[in-house]
Amino acid sequence: MDKILRIDMGAEGGPQAKETPLGEYAGFGGRAMTSAIVSKEVPPLCHALGAENKLVIAPGMLSGTIAAMSGRISVGCKSPLTGGIKEANAGGQAAQVLARLGYAAIVLEGKPKDDALHKIFINKDGVKIVPDNNLRMLPNYDLIEKMKTEYGDKIACISIGPAGEMKMSAASVACTDMELRPTRHAGRGGVGAVMGSKGVKVIVLDDSGMKMRPPKDPEKFKEANKKFVEGLRQHPVTGQGLPAYGTNVLTNILNEVGGYPTYNFKEGKFESAGKISGETQAELEVKRGGLATHGCHRGCVIQCSGVYHDKDGHYLTKQPEYETVWAHGGNCGIGDLDAIAMLDFLDDNYGLDTIEMGATIGVAMEAGLAKFGDAEAAINMVKEVGKGSYLGRILGNGAAFTAKAFGVERAPVVKGQAMPAYDPRAVQGVGVTYATSPMGADHTAGYAVAQNVLKVGGDVNALKPEGQVELSRNLQIATAAIDSTGMCLFIAFAVLDQPDTFQALLDLLNAFYGLNLTADGVTELGKKVLTMERDFNARAGFTAQHDRLPRFFKTEKFAPHNVTFDVKDEDLDKVFNW
């Protein structure tokens, strides 16, 4: 990871790859790397689908090492969905393989002169960029089968589906998992559309012949990793809840506290929550011969994922995440796990953000295109997106776009990006994160659900504005740092609760890089990342007025607690005062 691979897709005579030294980006990984390059090199007022935008793909600081949980890969660019800076990250195998190939980042630049579609193959011998129009409009699963035939099964792939090719703002970048399935998505903000605009369908990575990245102090590193893993196993969330039921353990919890948005953010309890909960899902998975406990990449010790089989016992999709189950489930009034799993599969296959798509279907249902609860209609809607029909062109550009197309006022978005599975009125801390994150509405940017609802790492009343700004500030800083390490964000449960586990994380970084990083150093890194991101956004025209929730969250009371979002504007403006 001592070099950057830059591929100019618009070079005269066809795409050209070159390696450049890290230079000023040395020491960065993951989100710090993508946000540094985008903030420095992309003109903030450029068109997100134009030659001036860049797509940056970066493994984390610890990716490619033996450190547990270090398999996150960051994808950054100017977002076609929000118009601001974007970092979306994913699990799967790509981070580890890319890191072992020695690249701290791949940067896709320029724009092809023609409309040819390309595959990029990278192994120990170098980089091959091949035009291949036979890949056009292939769904991700078919594409990966084709890549296996061409390149064998020792590969990891980063790809787009038809949605990315059609440059839709809900298009994701898919990464393959341990089974070489395209199930791990950098979903948010339309990063797939930017990859599509660069004329790149798939990046195939093969690290055969490459070694695990060596730490500066191998003994200390090994020791730190052991303590880190122990900490994760011992915490109830990372050691029990997530392995047993996955992220979907949250359905019952959020529904219980009345913070589960249903029917396009109308009310906080879903009568069919029990039918789609993590508990029900895990039981069904096991019964049908799937898996309720499974990792998305080698080195994962939390194992929050699973494998979902259909009624006949055949693979349908990976275990849908809580946010996906909510987006296509409660938010659309759909209480049917098989329908939700099918929607998850379709989203993955076409290359779509499940959160954006679920929120979009909710808006379309509010517009009257289908009745809430009509699973077949929801499935057909996603199929329209895959086809690129006119309706699909509307839906594939997300919830805000769909609301505008049909004149719907209630679009649950911030900076154009759909809100996830926690209502900001009943979980006010996450509302602060939605409003102020440079990424647009994003629960992962500062997961105050932990302190508001789960009571992990602190206890702040979810229904009151008090303390939420400070909470979100601290979480956004910590998250920006963790997103840079390549570590799965779920380590935060243990790291926030257990000082020893946090120290083990610091020790991992210090032993690997020969540093003396303290907690303050991590905070500084997080602040640095957020500052670069907010600076880009300011130059793109973002102001305090963009750090606001849609007004209906202030005026419509949310049952059962009958609360509105009560954090004052002037307090939202203090989130980044540090």
Added chain:
Amino acid sequence: MDKILRIDMGAEGGPQAKETPLGEYAGFGGRAMTSAIVSKEVPPLCHALGAENKLVIAPGMLSGTIAAMSGRISVGCKSPLTGGIKEANAGGQAAQVLARLGYAAIVLEGKPKDDALHKIFINKDGVKIVPDNNLRMLPNYDLIEKMKTEYGDKIACISIGPAGEMKMSAASVACTDMELRPTRHAGRGGVGAVMGSKGVKVIVLDDSGMKMRPPKDPEKFKEANKKFVEGLRQHPVTGQGLPAYGTNVLTNILNEVGGYPTYNFKEGKFESAGKISGETQAELEVKRGGLATHGCHRGCVIQCSGVYHDKDGHYLTKQPEYETVWAHGGNCGIGDLDAIAMLDFLDDNYGLDTIEMGATIGVAMEAGLAKFGDAEAAINMVKEVGKGSYLGRILGNGAAFTAKAFGVERAPVVKGQAMPAYDPRAVQGVGVTYATSPMGADHTAGYAVAQNVLKVGGDVNALKPEGQVELSRNLQIATAAIDSTGMCLFIAFAVLDQPDTFQALLDLLNAFYGLNLTADGVTELGKKVLTMERDFNARAGFTAQHDRLPRFFKTEKFAPHNVTFDVKDEDLDKVFNW
């Protein structure tokens, strides 16, 4: 005009009208009135289609008097197209009739509880608000026929077509002309969508029994009007060019100087310009029994309009304006006046902004939905909008929206609003207006074409950046003032060139209101209006970064002069330094 009519469409128990005194809005008219009310009363971050937005309809300061040319009516709101403040104005009879009914403004507030559609009838006896769902989805021409049957032919109507009902961002508000046809549109910025969101289909005005508004000094007023009319008749543009050929006299002129954008702003000359020029159009109109010289409202002495008949000699539409002929003609590669006239009719009938629709079709053609030059395809596209099909929902929301739906980078818009018929690279002064006007791209906001091309009111080289900022500043100030008087903007040609005619305009205002307004006073009014508008936009989140042209105008050279837009960003930021 000593009161404001406020209609709360969301009142408990159904819509409620009440009259309020002018209060702080005393002395305002037209754009000054709409922008003052919107800026003061509408929360800048509200949803444009929500209850908090207000639609303000205001005749000008001199409307309803015997003053020539005083028939403009302003329609203002927060724009669903730009997200900023909007004033769009129209000719026709509505301004005069509303002014004589005594209202300085109608303000539509709130949002109906149900989705009922209403008609509002106003005469000397008061205001009636009647739900009438039989009007649903009626095109403007059919609607007006129905209103004539119900209310007689001594009325003037302000209405929306299906586009406004569907809350499309390209929807206009139509005003009837002297023949009681819905041909005069407050077109820009989606004001029709806001009227639709208020559940109001049509406002029928009947001034029977009302009198011409009396001036404070009738003699002076009459004398000033005489001089004013003389000045208009004596100027070559208002006395000859516009009466003979209408605004479409500009096709040959702009094409000749290479500033006529064709094929979605690709190049500056159109090979079929001669086929669609004002000269050709006037000849055809006369030959078919239409009119080449006609006014849009009583009291017009310029008579820049006309009546366009089809091949069989039947009325098809009013004489299409230059911007309409360009938008549906050269910009789409269409050199066929009959097709353009049909498109003009369809736009008027569905209630759509012709500029936005032409730019939208140009973008759709660039996206490959049809070939440039395919008139039948263009007509079908507008029909899709009228039907509200999924394609229509895309196109009806304008050029920026359509570009996003189809992943097209080259969207000729500023603040989301499509550019009109003058390329900003070859007419750099109007480029400054496009970039900086609080309205989004709008030629009427500061018509530097006069000095850049026509050499009226000054002479500034169209192809160079020098002098454009000062020019646009002065024009934007003057225009904001003229838009407040109710005067047709075309008086500016004579007023800018002839000091006597400018003095006559001042004398009209002074004699009517008993004022001592000087040129400085007019400038102050213009600055005041712009300041209110920019203040609203700033509170809505607009920054200097929004006062920019799309980047392709800086990077793509424009034939035949091979120029880019060269006014520097830092100079654009000086437009409002006064």
